[in-house]
Amino acid sequence: MFRRLLHWGETRIKPFDEREVTRPPDTLWAFYWFFIKPLWPFFVLLLIAGCLGSTIEVALMGFVGAIVDRMRTHSDPATFVSTYSWMLALMAFVALILRPLVSTAHDFIKNQMISAGTTSRIRWQTHRYVLRQSLGFFQNDFAGRVANKIMQTGTSLRESVVQLIDALWYASVQFIGSALLFAASDWRLTIPLIIWLAAYIVALRYFVPRIKERSTKSSEARSMLVGRIVDSYTNIMTVKLFAHAEREDTYAREALTEQMQAWQASLRLITGMELVLYTLNGILLVATTGAAIVLWTMGHVTVGDIAVVSGLVIRIVTMSGWVMWTIADVFENIGVVHEGMETISLPNLLQDTPDAKPLAVPHGEIRLDHIHFHYGAGRAASDDAPPRVIEDLSLTVKPGEKVGLVGRSGAGKSTLVNLLLRFYDLEGGRILIDGQDIAHVTQDSLRAEIGMVTQDTSLLHRSVRDNILYGRPNASDAEVIAAARQAEAHDFIAHLEDMKGRKGYDAHVGERGVKLSGGQRQRIAIARVLLKDAPILILDEATSALDSEVESEIQASLEKLMRGKTVIAIAHRLSTIAAMDRLIVMEEGRIIEEGTHAELLLRDGLYSQLWQRQSGGFLAREAAE
The missing domain is CATH 1.20.1560.10 (ABC transporter type 1, transmembrane domain)
Known part of the structure; x- marks a missing residue:
């Protein structure tokens, strides 16, 4: 009682x-x-x-x-x-x-x-x-x-x-x-x-x-x-x-x-x-x-x-x-x-507008319309002021097109991706997906329609299953395992065991996934995005943590993942994106070159110079062929 x-x-x-x-x-x-x-x-x-x-x-x-x-x-x-x-x-x-x-x-x-x-x-x-x-x-x-x-x-x-x-x-x-x-x-x-x-x-x-x-x-x-x-x-x-x-x-x-x-x-x-x-x-x-x-x-x-x-x-x-x-x-x-x-009680500087609606992506076209951005401030009035990170940039990615972003470090590639995901608001211009301004759609619906594999893969300190299910929480175990197989992750997952004796997909990966190698973390991240199956895909150095052998094994899975999707890929290793439909070369927040791999080599511009610096490797020659 x-x-x-x-x-x-x-x-x-x-x-x-x-x-x-x-x-x-x-x-x-x-x-x-x-x-x-x-x-x-x-x-x-x-x-x-x-x-x-x-x-x-x-x-x-x-x-x-x-x-x-x-x-x-x-x-x-x-x-x-x-x-x-x-x-x-x-x-x-x-x-x-x-x-x-x-x-x-x-x-x-x-x-x-x-x-x-x-x-x-x-x-x-x-x-x-x-x-x-x-x-x-x-x-x-x-x-x-x-x-x-x-x-x-x-x-x-x-x-x-x-x-x-x-x-x-x-x-x-x-x-x-x-x-x-x-x-x-x-x-x-x-x-x-x-x-x-x-x-x-x-x-x-x-x-x-x-x-x-x-x-x-x-x-x-x-x-x-x-x-x-x-x-x-x-x-x-x-x-x-x-x-x-x-x-x-x-x-x-x-x-x-x-x-x-x-x-x-x-x-x-x-x-x-x-x-x-x-x-x-x-x-x-x-x-x-x-x-x-x-x-x-x-x-x-x-x-x-x-x-x-x-x-x-x-x-x-x-x-x-x-x-x-x-x-x-x-x-x-x-x-x-x-x-x-x-x-x-600090104000949330990135909120949905009162009339924000869920994003609908029937096709997957992305259009960047004269966008400007500088982290935290606009451009100073002085003529010798440093340029913005993104300066009056316009770009259209057609539905189902695979586009690679190329450029030196600091050119604005990752910033462009962050703006597309609306982690920051533009200072000028607009970004449209299938004609819808992303500033006027809900942030959750925007990011639900975009799958992304980042260079620095961070996993939650939970089970492998929970990490993969983050892509689609209502997926079945069979779908989780299928995504892991596609990402070439199932075999090593089956042999995992944590300090508490949990094995396989129940094993916990440690804070930020520290119990796994870089390649293992990357493959689980790819499995997560495979399970999400969003119509727009962003690959930010998606295979950077993989050795050449594993990268070649997973490349087929990535090609399946990209099939039928609009893709934006960033890679410093040019061989990994040379086969894209179109390459966009950036410098100081602007687009200075665009075209296919072959077209850009013939122009003898920045892309050609970057390619020649990396052309001593196998993957470079294979991609060129």
């Missing part, structure tokens, strides 16, 4: 909100309200339970004072219990039944209803938004740093709201209740309490904002530290190849030192805050108890009043430390949320 009740509470907040992904606000309180607004009834319940709980604590102290006074004035101890049985029974009910019920209800609301559900919901919503950020967003930041902010922000946002409700309302009810009981005994007992409260608020106003500021810096330094460490782990092969473990130690040590210094600055402030708090509490304890004793000697208060005042002062002293720590934690968490918000 109890377990079922706990489960019921845990399922009140639905963590996976499947509504449209929206950008969180970029101002702090609006950011908070964005996530808390749908869940406000749960926080109101927490507030009510907290108020009831703190009221009960004050009432119990009042009971104690009343009983002490009645014990002192009652003439016959033998009849005391029978005379005041109603008061004792009420006190027992409050202490044994009501207080545990209210306290448990408070914990149930906080732990079962709010904690896990709210944190997971915030993480889910922020992850969904960040995942849809532009490619440039991820290229300009550490992946580990971004992930750390998503994880921290969810926890800190929930915790700061819960702590604020508990601290403010608990402290308010305790203080007001105590002041009323003090005043009921003698109004003069409230004077030390009011003076203490004023000094306490001044201390909070001084220390808490500074703790928030320093915790923000500490959080930023912690995120940077995580980002640097994850960056080293992600590129562990490069670290080991260049024997730079000590260099990475230094790189991490700098971030760790900065984080430690920021943390120590925060801790120094906390130590100073505690010193002030201990001093204020000592003054309150001595002043209030002393005043009560003096008033008792003058006959203005009773022994019961002294018991109540002393008990409440001790409770206030204990509570004040908890409240100040809680408020400090609240502002520390607010600092973490603020720091996370600065990354999470």
